[in-house]
Amino acid sequence: MKDVIAETIDAILSEVNAISLPGPGYTRPSYSPLESEAHRVIERRAGALGLTVSRDAGMNLFARLPGRDRTAPALFVGSHLDTVPMGGAYDGAAGVAGAMALAAAFVERGETPPVDLVVTVTRAEESTWFPVSYIGSRAALARLKPEEFEARRSDTGRTLAEHMRDEGGDPEAVLRGPGLAPAQFVEIHIEQGPILDTAGEPFALVEAIRGGVRYRNAQIHGVWAHSGGAPREGRADAVFAFADLVTAMDRIWGGELSSGRDLAVTFGRVDAASGEHAFAKVPGELGFCVDMRSNDDAELDRALSLFHEACETVARARGVHFDLGALSRSRPAVLSEGLIGRIAEGAARLGMGPRLMVSGGGHDTAAFRQAGWEAMMVFIRNWDGSHNPREGMNPADLAEAVRALAASWGDPQGRA
């Protein structure tokens, strides 16, 4: 028997990833012509499967396979097709390929799902482009705020509203809503961490998604001086100040984990590399970003407050001044036990026992959950992390997860 799941996964990954800015890795900016072109790949293939394709005002794509009960809340399955700059082949694309494979499996065996199955391709999930979380899904849910449309894309400096219009969207219609009524959403996604790979497990069910607080454009202002002539005592060295801050946050992070709290701290970008920086100068300026994540919103408040205290301590000790810039925040989400249980049962019927785990990365699923949907995620084992050109995934692991989903909603034997 032809393995339509594996074939669909391979075909979609290869077609989508042929669309990218020059490498290394894959780059499809949010609301770019490249992202739109990747959406058209899904439109063509979904059309060929006989699904009904539509787009909302935010240019999210929905490809619908009618279910037996057309009035029951539909099952949306999917992910996104934008990438971070120089990202990998699977973050986003794997979930869309998995959703299409699930639909193809139903079509292949001529089976009607119990409710409408909607392959879902969101827009602008990677917030490195616009400093706004979950843009596409929140557009679909009519939960974007007017001021968020003024956020500027990091590469072009143009607003979200402008880029959305360029790709055929209608910001005013997004704001008017009403947005999708609550239904069910399952997002398939690579893990982006080493836990499944280390454990040797092909996929997992996600029970919570970490939220995050981040300063994307923080600055330390010190005092420029000559590297040989300025005595140690009088220096206001922005790099030593930054090192103190990182070291303090490292201690705090370790302490929070030891106390059983969930936290991750990352300084993803450090810039003391302008034309004015040189080996013979005490650096007077340093830019950085910081990202703190937790599955507990109260812990985010706590981490933020400890971070602010650390900045104050460093500022006093080093004679520097911090300008943290704007704070952005995404809230943690506890996912739906009902959906998780249904998929655990479907998987069990095929002899699989996926673990429950927490997602460190933020995902559209959080936005659906916060809008009152039943929502959960399926994580696929991967290696070399994600958001980099080297991220790895075995398509057979994704196929196994898709078979578990097929078993959960379709043929109890999961024959697809």
Add this chain to the structure above:
Amino acid sequence: MKDVIAETIDAILSEVNAISLPGPGYTRPSYSPLESEAHRVIERRAGALGLTVSRDAGMNLFARLPGRDRTAPALFVGSHLDTVPMGGAYDGAAGVAGAMALAAAFVERGETPPVDLVVTVTRAEESTWFPVSYIGSRAALARLKPEEFEARRSDTGRTLAEHMRDEGGDPEAVLRGPGLAPAQFVEIHIEQGPILDTAGEPFALVEAIRGGVRYRNAQIHGVWAHSGGAPREGRADAVFAFADLVTAMDRIWGGELSSGRDLAVTFGRVDAASGEHAFAKVPGELGFCVDMRSNDDAELDRALSLFHEACETVARARGVHFDLGALSRSRPAVLSEGLIGRIAEGAARLGMGPRLMVSGGGHDTAAFRQAGWEAMMVFIRNWDGSHNPREGMNPADLAEAVRALAASWGDPQGRA
């Protein structure tokens, strides 16, 4: 009486600083057409004073006022006219202006100095452009090594040999030598530190120059990962590793000073700001430079060894790999007591009592001293450090130092 010293200083500073790449600050790269144009300012003004102008194969400029004893070792006085990128108005230029003012004072009062007075304008003193120390003075002394001509300028990527030829120089002739015979060199320079400004003293006599060791292009290789998905334990975060290294060197630096050793440690450039760096990624790469200075060559060895140990410790603890790149080094120099004593006496005759101090920055004087010259420096009070657009100096302080030099070699009344 017209103050020829003050007038000469003002005129030369303003003419030289009119020559620069666009601001902020002043930029005249080593062996650039701009540096050559600044040299031509001195050529014109020296010619107008009746001095004899010559250039050596390295395109250093010498403007000679004959002395009473033409066979005695001449007194070379001067500094350089190149700047760091976006440097200040005085680092280098003040010393050249002071030397021209000294010559103008002799000419103005019709007095012949005891030995030839040679206004000296060296090339390429700022080693941010080529990773080689004291290029111009070592060219004049025939102490450059063949391989140093292959060093590439940081902005153009072209070699020292190419740039020297572009400005009219002859690398082969520099290598053939024989170079200048040992004589006397006095370099006038801004302090580049806050000591004189804090003490309220206009100038000082420098008794030693710190040497330095530096890695200009060091790299930390970690592992890229997702900022939310990668557990703390498995991370190889290049930024946390760098912070550990800076913190370790901060401790070491403090310890060395407490033990009475002379050391300064600066990380002047940190680059984790490529297109691949983003807030949602654990950074897998970081570039930095480190500069360690001391007036004691043995302390430089010790600091280097402590630095290497710190790198190893960090590499083990953080799972990262260091690639330090090429090491460059300049040796500390103890300056000439005879010259220092002579100027101290000249100053004392005018009622001045300049302090003795150490230079944190490296200077051409070190190269002359190492070539067996009698050599010393005069430091001028300045503020806001140097190597930045804000460096400040009162020309009246420079004029006071020039009067002390005039008194040391000329009219015992220092009337100039």
